[in-house]
Structures are given as C-alpha cells and as structure tokens.
Amino acid sequence: xxxxxxxxxxxxxxxxxxxxxxxxxxxxxxxxxxxxxxxxxxxxxxxxxxxxxxxxxxxxxxxxxxxxxxxxxxxxxxxxxxxxxxxxxxxxxxxxxxxxxxxxxxxxxxxxxxxxxxxxxxxxxxxxxxxxxxxxxxxxxxxxxxxxxxxxxxxxxxxxxxxxxxxxxxxxxxxxxxxxxxxxxxxxxxxxxxxxxxxxxxxxxxxxxxxxxxxxxxxxxxxxxxxxxxxxxxxxxxxxxxxxxxxxxxxxxxxxxxxxxxxxxxxxxxxxxxxxxxxxxxxxxxxxxxxxxxxxxxxxxxxxxxxxxxxxxxxxxxxxxxxxxxxxx
Amino acid sequence: xxxxxxxxxxxxxxxxxxxxxxxxxxxxxxxxxxxxxxxxxxxxxxxxxxxxxxxxxxxxxxxxxxxxxxxxxxxxxxxxxxxxxxxxxxxxxxxxxxxxxxxxxxxxxxxxxxxxxxxxxxxxxxxxxxxxxxxxxxxxxxxxxxxxxxxxxxxxxxxxxxxxxxxxxxxxxxxxxxxxxxxxxxxxxxxxxxxxxxxxxxxxxxxxxxxxxxxxxxxxxxxxxxxxxxxxxxxxxxxxxxxxxxxxxxxxxxxxxxxxxxxxxxxxx
Numbered sequence: 186x187x188x189x190x191x192x193x194x195x196x197x198x199x200x201x202x203x204x205x206x207x208x209x210x211x212x213x214x215x216x217x218x219x220x221x222x223x224x225x226x227x228x229x230x231x232x233x234x235x236x237x238x239x240x241x242x243x244x245x246x247x248x249x250x251x252x253x254x255x256x257x258x259x260x261x262x263x264x265x266x267x268x269x270x271x272x273x274x275x276x277x278x279x280x281x282x283x284x285x286x287x288x289x290x291x292x293x294x295x296x297x298x299x300x301x302x303x304x305x306x307x308x309x310x311x312x313x314x315x316x317x318x319x320x321x322x323x324x325x326x327x328x329x330x331x332x333x334x335x336x337x338x339x340x341x342x343x344x345x346x347x348x349x350x351x352x353x354x355x356x357x358x359x360x361x362x363x364x365x366x367x368x369x370x371x372x373x374x375x376x377x378x379x380x381x382x383x384x385x386x387x388x389x390x391x392x393x394x395x396x397x398x399x400x401x402x403x404x405x406x407x408x409x410x411x412x413x414x415x416x417x418x419x420x421x422x423x424x425x426x427x428x429x430x431x432x433x434x435x436x437x438x439x440x441x442x443x444x445x446x447x448x449x450x451x452x453x454x455x456x457x458x459x460x461x462x463x464x465x466x467x468x469x470x471x472x473x474x475x476x477x478x479x480x481x482x483x484x485x486x487x488x489x490x491x492x493x494x495x496x497x498x499x500x501x502x503x504x505x506x507x508x509x510x511x512x513x514x
Numbered sequence: 515x516x517x518x519x520x521x522x523x524x525x526x527x528x529x530x531x532x533x534x535x536x537x538x539x540x541x542x543x544x545x546x547x548x549x550x551x552x553x554x555x556x557x558x559x560x561x562x563x564x565x566x567x568x569x570x571x572x573x574x575x576x577x578x579x580x581x582x583x584x585x586x587x588x589x590x591x592x593x594x595x596x597x598x599x600x601x602x603x604x605x606x607x608x609x610x611x612x613x614x615x616x617x618x619x620x621x622x623x624x625x626x627x628x629x630x631x632x633x634x635x636x637x638x639x640x641x642x643x644x645x646x647x648x649x650x651x652x653x654x655x656x657x658x659x660x661x662x663x664x665x666x667x668x669x670x671x672x673x674x675x676x677x678x679x680x681x682x683x684x685x686x687x688x689x690x691x692x693x694x695x696x697x698x699x700x701x702x703x704x705x706x707x708x709x710x711x712x713x714x715x716x717x718x719x720x721x722x723x724x725x726x727x728x729x730x731x732x733x734x735x736x737x738x739x740x741x742x743x744x745x746x747x748x749x750x751x752x753x754x755x756x757x758x759x760x761x762x763x764x765x766x767x768x769x770x771x772x773x774x775x776x777x778x779x780x781x782x783x
Binding site for chain 1: 676679680682683684685686687688689690693697698701702704
C-alpha cells in the first residue's frame with residue numbers, strides 16, 4: 186500500500202522535469218523529496234496531488250490507479266509554502282471547508298473542527314481571520330484544514346519555506362511529533378538537507394528529474410550512493426586523493442603523536458568561529474591538491490587540542506570516515 | 515508618518531489648491547446654482563415628468579450596463595488571468611478599445627452596425643419589428659460599450675495577486691470547479707468587483723456622446739439625463755440643467771462614498 190509510482194515522465198517542451206521515475210512510498214511514513222531547485226521534486230509532488238498530469242507512467246495510491254483522477258477526487262491533503270489560507274474565511278471556516286464540501290452534518294463538522302484546532306494548538310483562535318495569525322499559526326491552520334478530510338496522503342510543498350529560522354525549527358519538531366500521533370502517509374518537498382535529515386523517515390534525493398538515492402537519513406548521510414548525493418547532503422572537502430566530510434578530518438598540533446601514520450603536515454591558514462562551531466582551513470605543505478583542507482571542530486575540541494590560528498598541524502581522514510575518491514573535483 | 519516640514523506644507527498646499535480650482539470649486543458652483551439662487555431647482559426639475567423619465571432611462575440603462583459588464587468582466591478576467599489560449603493578447607487589447615475610442619465614434623459605429631436603415635444587422639431586425647437604435651436597447655448598447663472594460667480592469671490585478679494557491683487548495687479539499695468559483699474566487703475579488711461596478715455606474719450614468727447618436731434624444735422616450743441637461747441648457751432653463759447635473763454628480767459621489775465606507779472592513783493579506 187502507500188504510494189506506488191512507476192515509469193513517471195514529464196516534459197515541458199524540451200525540458201525533462203521528470204524522467205522515468207519509479208518509487209514506492211510506504212504507508213504511514215514521512216518521506217522527504219530532497220533536491221536543488223529545478224530538480225523536479227515539486228513537479229513530482231504536483232503529479233501526486235493531481236495538479237499536473239504526467240506524460241507517461243502511473244501513480245497508485247493505496248492500490249488505486251489515480252494517474253488520471255482529477256485533484257478534487259483524490260482525497261489528498263495539500264499544504265503550500267505560502268499557506269494558501271482562504272483569506273475571507275475565519276480559521277474555523279478554513280478548517281471546515283473540506284467537510285462542508287462533503288456535506289457532513291453541521292454538528293459533526295463543529296466537533297471535528299474543534300478536535301483539529303486542538304490538535305494544531307489553535308483552539309483559542311477559531312473565530313479569527315487568517316490575517317490575524319502569525320506565519321507558523323497559519324501553516325498549522327493549513328495543516329488542520331488538510332487533515333480534516335482524513336486524507337489518504339498528505340502532501341507538503343516546502344511547508345516551512347516562508348517562515349523565519351526559529352519558527353521553522355519549532356514547526357519542524359512539531360510536525361515530526363504530530364506525524365508520530367497521526368500516522369498519515371506524508372510526502373514533503375524541501376531543498377534544505379538539514380530539514381530532510383531531521384524530520385523525515387525516508388529521504389528521496391532528486392536531481393535533474395531522476396532519483397539519485399532513496400534511504401533513511403542515516404543511510405543517505407553515511408553512505409551516499411552518488412557523488413551528487415555526497416555533495417548535496419552535507420559539506421565536503423578534499424584531503425589528498427580522497428573526498429570526505431570536514432568533521433571527519435582528524436587534526437592534531439605539530440609535534441603531537443597523530444593516530445594516523447600517513448597524516449600530512451600543514452598550517453592553519455583560516456580560522457572562522459560560528460557559534461559553537463569552528464571552521465578552519467589547513468594549507469598543506471606538499472602540493473597534492475588545489476586549495477586548502479576544510480576542517481570542522483567544536484569549540485571544546487579545538488581547546489582540547491590546543492590549536493589556534495596560524496599554528497602548524499597534521500591532518501588525516503578519520504579511520505571510520507566515509508571516503509570517496511576525489512575525481513575531477 | 516513623516517514629520518511636517520515647510521516643504522511638505524507647500525507640496526500639500528499646491529495639490530489642495532490645484533484640486534480645488536479644478537474639481538471642488540466648479541462642482542460647488544453647480545450645487546450653488548441648484549439650491550442657492552432663489553429657487554430650489556431640484557424639486558422643480560423632478561416635478562417635470564419628462565425630466566423624471568430622462569433620469570429613469572439613464573438609471574435603467576446604467577443598471578443594465580452594470581449587469582452585463584460585471585458578468586463579462588469577471589468571466590473574461592478569469593479567462594485572461596488563469597488560462598492560456600491563442601489570441602489572448604488580442605482579446606485583452608480589444609476589451610480595452612471602448613475606453614480609448616471617442617464616445618461619439620462609438621455611437622456612429624453602433625449606428626452603422628445596428629441602425630434600421632444602413633445597419634447590417636439593424637435592417638433585417640427592423641423589418642422583423644425589433645428596433646435597437648433610437649430606442650432603449652440602443653442606449654443600453656451604447657453605455658455598455660463605453661464602460662465595458664472597467665470591471666475587467668479592476669478584477670485582473672486582484673486575480674493575479676491572489677494567485678492559484680487558494681483555488682488549488684480548495685480543489686484538493688474536494689471542491690468542484692463551480693464550488694471553487696463561488697466559495698473562493700468570487701469572494702476573494704468581491705471588492706475589486708464592487709469598485710469596478712461603481713466606476714461602470716459612474717461612467718454609464720454620465721455618458722453623453724455615444725448615447726446622443728444612438729438614442730435620438732426623443733423627449734419623454736429616449737432622452738437620457740445627460741441629453742436633458744444639454745437640452746435645458748440650450749433652452750435657457752439653466753437652473754434645471756444644473757439640478758439634473760447635480761443629480762448626476764450625486765450618483766457618482768454616493769457610489770464612491772459607499773465603497774469607501776465598506777472598504778476598511780475588508781481584511782487584506
């Protein structure tokens with residue numbers, strides 16, 4: 186069950202937005218479609234929602250072929266980046282919309298709206314107009330509205346994209362907890378790898394209309410299937426013949442015993458502190474690569490190592506680090 | 515709010531004087547001539563059955579124009595903003611034509627098309643006993659023509675601004691095309707429509723040139739308020755001419771006031 190996508194293609198003129206996508210989204214999970222802008226992830230979401238029709242391929246939701254079913258008959262909840270609040274209706278009316286369309290009895294609608302407003306922590310705000318709510322509240326209202334119709338699938342298009350950093354983080358945590366309670370099959374689109382890693386059960390990395398990798402956040406981060414995923418999902422740096430994460434570089438002061446015997450010597454040429462984190466660049470003595478090695482440490486680690494700007498150091502990959510051969514990069 | 519400086523006082527002063535000389539004072543003179551020159555010309559004018567008839571003809575024709583142009587404006591607005599089709603730009607330009615062409619040319623064009631003698635469509639219709647020109651339908655035709663794009667132009671920017679997200683959301687919640695239109699699109703643009711209606715009404719009520727050509731201006735039958743003003747003014751019954759003029763201005767002002775009073779209750783965003 187869940188969503189079964191097979192052989193899906195979509196072209197806009199000469200541009201291939203999606204090419205032969207086959208994907209299975211398990212029932213009850215929270216899946217992220219992650220990719221850069223223009224990768225086709227939004228097109229894929231819109232095809233699932235029925236706002237776009239594919240050129241080829243099929244979409245099955247809970248075993249039913251919905252490829253040619255219009256949006257209004259799919260029973261899918263859709264949440265938009267810019268909330269799409271019905272501005273001329275109160276919050277309660279917004280949430281009730283799908284139920285009124287389904288002509289449920291008035292009393293039943295009232296109860297359900299109350300439950301949902303409770304669920305999204307807007308119980309006190311039912312009589313307000315959307316313009317009187319903050320961005321985060323509006324997005325929770327939009328979620329309640331989408332959940333009201335008991336959707337078979339919940340689709341979210343960059344749901345936190347329009348919020349400021351702090352609210353975005355809160356709403357992310359909140360969505361994760363909500364999903365743990367409600368268990369509706371959910372797919373959300375994001376270009377923010379941190380958001381995907383934090384919220385999703387499963388991540389689908391999309392690039393240039395194709396799927397690069399499908400996996401849990403740990404699998405995607407620790408064992409990226411392609412160079413694209415490796416670069417997109419986190420930062421990368423070069424050390425000699427290999428690529429690795431900057432936090433997987435082991436660094437010691439010169440003169441100390443380095444745990445890896447093949448460590449290379451160099452000088453700290455740049456030192457940049459961002460909050461608790463220190464990002465530094467080490468220029469190697471040997472000319473084995475263009476540019477410096479990037480290293481990430483916490484402030485505490487740096488203090489423990491007793492290193493500072495301009496110091497002589499030795500660097501090597503951590504023994505358990507995920508290494509990739511440095512090709513043309 | 516910026517603090518008031520001598521320069522800003524001068525700027526405001528210039529604008530106020532300009533508007534007073536161009537709009538306020540001449541309009542005030544009409545009111546003065548109607549009520550404060552010995553007689554109450556308004557009651558006198560309204561006691562005259564032919565003038566009452568002229569006012570009714572104007573209001574009825576304007577009402578028809580509002581209905582036609584609202585339906586057309588909303589339909590065409592949605593079509594132009596939400597759909598792609600060949601000839602879209604041409605259609606958009608064609609809809610703007612009526613406000614840019616001189617009303618008297620509009621009148622002549624309607625006469626050629628629908629007139630009982632030369633009219634391509636008018637001649638056969640006249641034989642069948644339907645007279646469009648020199649009768650009420652002709653007046654409706656003329657005022658509808660000249661006020662055609664006013665609702666359309668008021669509605670288009672609002673339709674563009676609200677975008678399609680709300681409509682898509684309503685659809686995903688199970689609403690059919692008709693339900694989306696009635697519950698989402700129309701309520702979202704209702705103030706733009708109201709504004710367009712007011713402009714249409716003001717334009718239709720005040721139209722003179724096109725109506726003069728197609729109505730024939732037959733007293734007690736096809737004479738409109740504006741044509742009556744012209745007749746009274748030329749016949750040296752200036753007091754009553756000012757009184758009808760005052761009525762015409764009153765309709766426009768009242769409509770604008772109604773929209774201004776209602777508008778602040780609208781919550782944007």
